[in-house]
Amino acid sequence: MMIGIKDLERSWKEFNIKDINLTIGRGEYFVILGPTGSGKTLLLELIAGFYLPDAGEIWIDGVNVTNVTPEERGVGFVYQDYALFPHITVRENIEFGLRIKKLPKDEIERESSRMMDLLGITHLRNRYPDTLSGGERQKTATARALVLKPDLLLLDEPMSALDARTKSGMQDELKKIHKESGVTIVHVTHDQTEAMIMADRIGVMMNGRIAQVGTVREIFNMPKNRIIADFVGTENILEGFITEKTDGLIKINIGSAEISTLSDLETGCEVNVFIRPEDVIISREPQRTSARNNIEGVITKIVNLGAIVRIEINGELVAFTTKQSAEELELETGKHVHASFKSTAVHVLKK
């Protein structure tokens, strides 16, 4: 176990986090996902030791660090806007921690050169932070934290200021570093796609509390409640009740159609049915396989989102499809179609 958090509590300005219990394993890539104002950054700052909690305990690497100063925790931290020291160059920023450690001069030079090489910013070594682009700042801040070889790296929305292309390059870079160095990373973001790409496990944070912890699949396909489902982009939240149950296979009446899936809920139970739009396939003819659910309907809305198209059927079911397949199927508003999804793509929760 790398991080253990017990009943952590802290209020600060308008934020207030409470009842935080979390265990993060060594070498894990853990993403804290939550909307703006949910207290994610504050939680990260508490782990780093910039603020002390009002109550609760923080353990890092088997040591209770609740009252330990940040410089003794040895935790790398990268802020959202990177917080580079503006009065010194890129190289001096990266060497900052090494110089504090009073390492020999040649070792400092070797380590910082190695780090700049790794992140491809050697050519920027003598530049000042305010002359760098977002991506370059991000790399400098990451290098500054990583050069000290911390066991734990905390990233506060590290990609939110980057354009889409720089972002995906940086995501690959971070994954590579994580894999090669084995550093434990806690990454805070409000971007569900980023969480999906990066995380081993995700902790969803809402209103200063951890609402759900789980693997990417668990969070996105089996959200614990409606609010989480809404936040992680499960656009299809249908209401219905269970009409039949045989050998764990249930049938749910959602009014316009019947859905079958596996569940341990009982007949007569009122339920919410969650289906992710990317799990719904649109076709002109019904797909007659036993493992699939079929809903027949009329397209009520089509929105072009670039590479993908968002299709609304009967005003209640949302599906994503590629632009190409939408064109091939000649999809347009008012057209009659069949939407199908695997029974395993259906997540049922008691209402």
Add this chain to the structure above:
Amino acid sequence: MLFVGLPYLVNTAREGFRTVDERLENVSRSLGASQWQTFQKVSFPLAFPSIYNGCILAWARGISEFSAVLIVAYFPKSAPILIYERFTSFGLQSSRPVAILFVLVCLAIFILLRSFKWRKK
């Protein structure tokens, strides 16, 4: 002179420290620097331009102080007092050279201080 000049220094220095982003200090701590090292290497250098400006202001205010010095510290004579004394004893004619010299010296020092700052940038 210190008495009238100091508020200028204190106020501008305080403003200078206030503009240093707290997160820079946090990051410095996470990189292993103690509170004192963070002050030395981050907060002070970033607040330095403000402190420097405060020094110039305080000096300018101090050097021009007249009335308080006249009452409590007549000797050793500061330039404004010397000018005043020569004016009251011997008239405008004899106070003029001292006043001009005073203005020139102050101007030179001021330009020197400013140019040092520009060169640093």
